[in-house]
Amino acid sequence: MPLVRDLVAQFIQGEGHKVDVSPVDSEAGITEILFRTRGQVFSITTYENDPGSYMVSTAYEVPDWARERTQNADTLERVNEDFPDITFIMAHDGGLFVATAQEEPGSPEAFTRSFWETVSRVREAGASAIERIVDRTESKAAAEKFINSFMLGER
Amino acid sequence: MSDPLSSIEAALDDEGLFFTRDDDEDAYRVAFKSEGDRYFVVSYRDDPNFLMIGSGWALPAEIEILDALDVANVLNVRKKFVKTALWEEERDVLFTVELCVNEPDEVRPNFGRLLDVLRDTAAEFFDELRDEEE
Numbered sequence: 625m626p627l628v629r630d631l632v633a634q635f636i637q638g639e640g641h642k643v644d645v646s647p648v649d650s651e652a653g654i655t656e657i658l659f660r661t662r663g664q665v666f667s668i669t670t671y672e673n674d675p676g677s678y679m680v681s682t683a684y685e686v687p688d689w690a691r692e693r694t695q696n697a698d699t700l701e702r703v704n705e706d707f708p709d710i711t712f713i714m715a716h717d718g719g720l721f722v723a724t725a726q727e728e729p730g731s732p733e734a735f736t737r738s739f740w741e742t743v744s745r746v747r748e749a750g751a752s753a754i755e756r757i758v759d760r761t762e763s764k765a766a767a768e769k770f771i772n773s774f775m776l777g778e779r
Numbered sequence: 780m781s782d783p784l785s786s787i788e789a790a791l792d793d794e795g796l797f798f799t800r801d802d803d804e805d806a807y808r809v810a811f812k813s814e815g816d817r818y819f820v821v822s823y824r825d826d827p828n829f830l831m832i833g834s835g836w837a838l839p840a841e842i843e844i845l846d847a848l849d850v851a852n853v854l855n856v857r858k859k860f861v862k863t864a865l866w867e868e869e870r871d872v873l874f875t876v877e878l879c880v881n882e883p884d885e886v887r888p889n890f891g892r893l894l895d896v897l898r899d900t901a902a903e904f905f906d907e908l909r910d911e912e913e
Contacts, residue, residue, distance in 0.1 A: 640812025642795045660795030661814055663891050740814050 629655040629670045631732040632678075635739065636668075664750075666743060678735050680742050681724040683715075684754045691718045699756050707749035723750035783822040783830060784809050786883035790890035813894065816901075830886065832893055833875035834901060838865075842908050847872065850907045854900055860893060861900040874901050 633643045636659050644658040653672025658665055669679035686696065700712040700721060711724045725746050729735040784800075784807045791798045791811055798811035807827075809820040818834045838847055844867055851863040851872070864873045876893050880886055886893075 637797070639815040640796050641814075642797060662895060663794070743814075 628653075628672055628675045628732050629657060632668055632670055632736065633657050635732075635736040639740075661743065662747070664747060666746070675732055676728055676730040678727045678729070679724055680727060680746050681722050682746055682750055683720050683722045684750050685720045686718060686754070686757055690757055696721075696757055700753055703749065703753040703756060706752065707745070710746060710749040712749075712753060721750075721753065723753065781883065783807055783827045783880070783883050784820060786885070786887040787820045787830075787832075787890065790887045793887070794891060794894070813898070816898070818894070818897070828879050828881065830878045830880050831875050832878075832897065833873055834897055835871055835873045836901060836905075838870040838872055840870075841912065844870070846908060846911055847904075850904055850911075853907075854904060858896065858900050860896050863900060863904060872904065874904070 629645060633645050636643050636657065641659040641661060646656050646658070648654040648656050648669065655670045655672075657668040657670065659668075660666070664682055667679075667681045669681070671677055690696065696718060697714060700714065704710065704712055709725060711726070713722045713724070714720075715722060723746050725742055727735060727738075727742055729738060787809050788798065788800075791809070794813070796811050796813055798809050801808040801810060805824060807822045807824070811818055811820075816834060818832065820830065820832045822830050838844070844865065847865055851865055854861070854863045860876045862875050862877065864875070865871070866873065874897050876897060878886065
């Protein structure tokens with residue numbers, strides 16, 4: 625029986641992309657497969673004990689000037705409303721965030737059939753998030769939120 | 780001029796893509812896939828300053844050739860870099876970026892952008908035709 629990680633890695637290679645396969649937890653059969661597309665590195669997590677489940681992630685670096693902004697977590701929450709199946713996690717003291725899709729296609733074959741759609745969805749969500757984080761008009765929105773609550777006597 | 784496609788090979792390495800070389804007495808050629816779609820890059824030995832990056836697709840049988848021509852014309856007006864061409868008898872559509880380069884390294888930093896615009900143009904072409912059908 626072929627390993628799930630091998631099936632997925634072979635699929636990505638067959639689509640033209642180099643992969644880097646590294647075990648996350650050998651005993652539990654958890655593996656991370658890294659590849660690049662459109663200038664962005666994506667990570668696929670496979671589980672030998674659960675060939676129906678996968679995680680597709682990609683990280684976006686937050687520019688230095690935007691890292692200290694307090695509303696970045698709020699921005700990610702708002703983007704999550706537009707992409708409810710994508711999870712965003714801030715990391716490295718706000719220096720980057722990771723966008724992740726948890727997929728339950730049921731089998732490696734089903735996963736590979738919808739593979740590029742999933743990658744595209746994660747990319748679209750991540751790109752939307754970084755766009756909004758670096759969009760300086762968001763700080764105006766934050767100010768309006770403050771003014772609204774101030775006027776309502778909440779502050 | 781040295782191998783005009785050496786910078787393309789480097790750019791494909793940057794993008795993390797496999798590629799194959801298929802040179803002959805007339806031309807230098809590189810073939811590669813990205814997200815499962817096939818692309819080529821060609822430069823001619825008698826004109827090494829000319830470089831073409833492209834992808835070719837078959838037109839589905841249900842698509843009217845005149846509808847495809849209309850969409851190709853619109854894209855040719857609107858899109859930067861990319862030329863959309865139809866081979867009517869073969870029912871093929873070719874998306875190409877044609878460049879004039881002095882040094883092979885000129886292309887490398889822009890290769891990702893050119894690949895994106897090729898990919899987007901093909902996607903828009905077929906999306907538009909699908910919309911017209913519906």
